[in-house]
Amino acid sequence: MTATMWKDVRRGTSAGVTSLVELGVRHGLTAGECLRGSGVSADHLDGEPFWVVAEQELVVIANLVRRLGDPPGLGVEAGRAVNMGNLGIFGFALMSSAHLAEAFELAARYALLTNTCAGYVVQRTTESLALVCDFNDLGDDVRAFVIERDLTVVAGIVPMVLGTVAVPRVEVELGADRAALLAAELPADEFVPAATRTALVVPADWAARRPIHADIETVRDCVEQCERLLDSRALDTRSLVRTLLHQRGRTVRSLTALADELHIDRRTLQRRLAREGTTFRTLLDDAMRTLAAELLMTTQYSVAQVAGLLGYAETASFTHAFIRWHGTSPGRFRAHRR
16 A cells, blocks of 8 residues: 555645644744745634645744744644544544554545645554554655654554553654654654654554454444545645746746745655646746736736746846747737737
């Protein structure tokens, strides 16, 4: 089973962003400092809950760690704010699983319904069963915080499935200081810091272990609801990139710059766009063409000013591109549409 692509489908409610802002405020930041660059305002958070995409939440996390210095335990504090009510039907599905192997499989499949920023994959050997948490798509600036947060959430789920039994082995891609804080949240017989992966590992014969709230009828109903929710939360990368590039005031001109803004690897973003049949250059060209026409028709900016707003160093280069897009010069285009 391959790791789920959480950025391809995950949408969460604004409650996750609200919780992060509250964390920042407790540490002396303003809501505006927490939200800067996310496309979410403090006024939005005061209203009815609304949908946000994972990238917006990652911008808020990046603001927190940058302004607060990324202290060990900050992600743990964020994870403690997540409870069973936040997990919803996903939590009930895990609790009612017929056996531990099914709980791991459901976690890997439906973690996208939570605010996790990891992909999950189940790995089996003759000796062990492991739920591996894949954080490789995250930028270095936010990875430690997210690992702390997500594993703290996992720590809250484990007792609902296993009861008071400690996890036999936990491996984390964090240093000893951060790992020690997580070990206090997630009891394990063996807690391994500075590992090559992040994973919960149990003996192979634990696969058949029955969770304390196992119920076949309940888990069947939960899975049906999880499938419907998963279908309703589809979000393709192409739509996200197009939305970002079509926003006025943006001067993102490279794939690398956009990947950095989204806190993901450049090659990951490139692969996802290719999988959806497009490229960054194609989407950027479309955005520039649309924004150029919009600015010429709806503002009083000169052609040189429009060129500058779109990131062109020379007006001649912008004019050449505009003629390629619209078959006429910027000046003539404006004159015929006013």
